[in-house]
Amino acid sequence: MELEIFQKEMAERFAAFDKKSGPFFLMTVLTAEMGELAETVKNDDPGRVSEELADLVFTAVSIANIYGINLSNALKEKYLNRSTKEISEKWKEPYLGKRVERL
Ligand SMILES: [Mg+2]
Secondary structure (H helix, E strand, C coil): CHHHHHHHHHHHHHHHHHHHHHHHHHHHHHHHHHHHHHHHHHCCCHHHHHHHHHHHHHHHHHHHHHCCCCHHHHHHHHHHCCCHHHHHHHHHHHHHHHHHHHC
16 A cells, blocks of 8 residues: 555654654644644635645654554554444444434
8 A cells, every 4th residue: 555655754754753742742733733624624625625634644644653553554454344334333333322312
């Protein structure tokens, strides 16, 4: 997967910086980027959505590198090696459960 190559290159270029920043700081950045993505989606701006998604993935990959996680394998295990039904049921659980509680 190309993600593996991307992650390896990210590690080569930014591992020292990411380690110095630390996972808590990167989580703060990830949260800020999530807000920026939400804003661009709200404004229906595909060019900016692309830019903010890139920021989000960049930061997520940095966090994965700090923990030595092979993101490509993690994604395969969690999403590609499961049936669509299993995945959709997992995604519905927390949201549907809360909606049902409110009714
Ligand atoms: Mg951004």
